[in-house]
Amino acid sequence: MSLKSCISVVLFFALAARVGAQDVHPEVQALITDLSVWIDQQLKLGGTMDTAVLNKKSAYIKHVQDSIAMVSATGTASAPTDKIGKVFTKSIMAGASLKVPEGKKWRILGVYVKNDNDPYRIKVTSWNYKAEYFSGESIRAPGMVSEEALLVEDSQEATYDFDISETPE
Numbered sequence: 001m002s003l004k005s006c007i008s009v010v011l012f013f014a015l016a017a018r019v020g021a022q023d024v025h026p027e028v029q030a031l032i033t034d035l036s037v038w039i040d041q042q043l044k045l046g047g048t049m050d051t052a053v054l055n056k057k058s059a060y061i062k063h064v065q066d067s068i069a070m071v072s073a074t075g076t077a078s079a080p081t082d083k084i085g086k087v088f089t090k091s092i093m094a095g096a097s098l099k100v101p102e103g104k105k106w107r108i109l110g111v112y113v114k115n116d117n118d119p120y121r122i123k124v125t126s127w128n129y130k131a132e133y134f135s136g137e138s139i140r141a142p143g144m145v146s147e148e149a150l151l152v153e154d155s156q157e158a159t160y161d162f163d164i165s166e167t168p169e
Contacts, residue, residue, distance in 0.1 A: 025065075025068050025109065025110075026108075026109065026110070027064055027068070027107075027109075028061065028064055028065055028068065031057075031060070031061045031064060032061065034057075035057050035058070035061065038053075038057065039054075071087050085107070085165045085166050085167035086165070086166045086167070087109065087163065087164065087165050087166075088163075088164055088166070089161050089162065089163050089164070090161070090162045090164060091159050091160065091161050091162075092141050092159065092160055092162070093141070093158075093159055093160075094141055094142065094143050094144065094148070094158050094159070094160065095140070095141060095142075095143045096140070096141055097138045097139060097140040097141065098138065098139045098141075098162065099136065099137070099138050099139075100133045100134060100135055100136060100137050100138075100139070101135065102135045102136065103135055103168060103169055104135060104166050104167070104168065104169060105132055105133070105134050105135070105166070105167050105168070105169045106132065106133045106139070106164050106165065106166055107131065107132050107133075107164070107165040107167070108129050108130075108131070108133075108139070108162060108163070108164060109163040109164065109165055110123060110162075110163040111123070111124040111127065111129065111141075111160060111161070111162055111163075112124060112160065112161040112163070113145060113147050113148045113151060113158050113159070113160055113161075114151065114158070114159055114160075114161060115151040115157055115158060115159075116157075116159060117157075118151065121161055122147045122150060122151060123147070124142075124145050124147050124160070125147070126145050126146045126147060127142045127145050134169060135169055139162065141160040141162075142160075
């Protein structure tokens with residue numbers, strides 16, 4: 001496969017993930033990044049790549065995108081998929097924490113800051129969190145993030161929405 005074709009594949013997934021959304025879902029972005037790294041490695045090793053492997057990786061990314069879209073389209077609390085699980089949103093104040101229930105595993109799908117007086121929320125990208133949390137672990141919301149300054153003057157007015165995927169441990 002030529003370099004031009006490889007670049008086209010990576011760009012296809014990067015653009016496809018953005019259609020109809022403000023951002024790329026973290027799980028999809030990680031898969032796109034992995035695909036890009038794999039392509040770079042293959043090109044450095046010999047300038048060619050196994051198209052069967054490329055097709056398999058591409059199909060899996062598409063499957064994950066479709067699963068996420070299905071969860072979003074059918075409601076947040078009751079649309080399980082093989083990778084995503086039950087999806088819901090928890091809201092907490094700045095500095096507060098959430099605790100993962102016993103026997104459950106949580107994956108953070110996105111963190112957003114909002115002001116209860118406004119009908120919108122802003123995705124938090126300046127705060128890093130673990131990919132997965134297990135039974136009994138706590139997730140503490142940040143005290144203040146830069147995105148919060150766009151919404152509120154006082155951090156006590158802000159709340160954080162955590163979009164969470166829950167699966168059994």
